[in-house]
Amino acid sequence: MNDVDVQKQIQQMVRFIRQEAEEKANEITVAAEEEFNIEKLQLVEAEKKKIRQEYERKEKQVQIRRKIEYSMQLNASRIKVLQAQDDLVNSMKDDASKELLRVSGDPFQYKTLLKELIVQSLLRLKEPAVLLRCRKDDVSLVEDVLDSAKEEYAEKANVHQPEIIVDSVYLPPGPTHRNAHGPFCSGGVVLASQDGKIVCENTLDARLEVAFRKKLPQIRRQLFGVVAA
Structure with a gap:
């Protein structure tokens, strides 16, 4: 085998090695990109879950506050009604007491x-x-x-x-x-x-x-x- 043949064979081996390296590099790049996308998706889903949980927590707080406010308003209304009833009853009693003076x-x-x-x-x-x-x-x-x-x-x-x-x-x-x-x-x-x-x-x-x-x-x-x- 003369020098030319040896040189051709070396170049051919170099191309093969380079091609194989490029393919391997592409595989690594694709795998890395897939792993990155998976990890990114997991992070996005985790953040979405946190956001949903935070929203649900705040929504529950809002519902609780609304229930408390409604209960307070309802109790206040009941107290006003009872107070108005007591005032009317006491007014009747006062009127009856005044009538006693006529006796x-x-x-x-x-x-x-x-x-x-x-x-x-x-x-x-x-x-x-x-x-x-x-x-x-x-x-x-x-x-x-x-x-x-x-x-x-x-x-x-x-x-x-x-x-x-x-x-x-x-x-x-x-x-x-x-x-x-x-x-x-x-x-x-x-x-x-x-x-x-x-x-x-x-x-x-x-x-x-x-x-x-x-x-x-x-x-x-x-x-x-x-x-x-």
């Missing part, structure tokens, strides 16, 4: 009522001796009916007539503009046993309070259609 405005009817209140209190206490307290303005009316009240009680209870001592300490007077914020009494009596352990408060205000409390569910039903819990 003591008629001396004849009020005297009869005082007697009935005294008899009722005696029947509740069933004591041989009691202390009676009334308004200062009502002392004369009370004294006028004491004997007939004791007699009626004795007949109903089948006992001796009790001793009734009219207390020198009086119940507060009726409400006026001057004592609008102070203690007041619209009328009636308070009876107690001599030792003070048993007390029967039979004032008009106390009876209104009892009646109002008893009738409150019915009042609410008639006004609002439901009974407040």
Whole structure:
């Protein structure tokens, strides 16, 4: 083999090696590009997942805030409704309390009522001796009916007539503009046993309070259609 043939063979080997190297380089480039694309896709998907999770988290927060705001507004509305209902009921009670003042405005009817209140209190206490307290303005009316009240009680209870001592300490007077914020009494009596352990408060205000409390569910039903819990 002469030099020319050797040179040709070497060139041919070089071309083969170069071709093989280029093919291998292309394979490496393609593999690297595929690996890069896969890794890039994985990174993109991971970022998408993070974005979706963050969006879902924020969406849940928004929903929770909306629910909280709605609940707060609903509670505030309920409180306003209940407050308006209470204001109306209390206004009715105040009107009824003002009407009580008319009861003591008629001396004849009020005297009869005082007697009935005294008899009722005696029947509740069933004591041989009691202390009676009334308004200062009502002392004369009370004294006028004491004997007939004791007699009626004795007949109903089948006992001796009790001793009734009219207390020198009086119940507060009726409400006026001057004592609008102070203690007041619209009328009636308070009876107690001599030792003070048993007390029967039979004032008009106390009876209104009892009646109002008893009738409150019915009042609410008639006004609002439901009974407040």
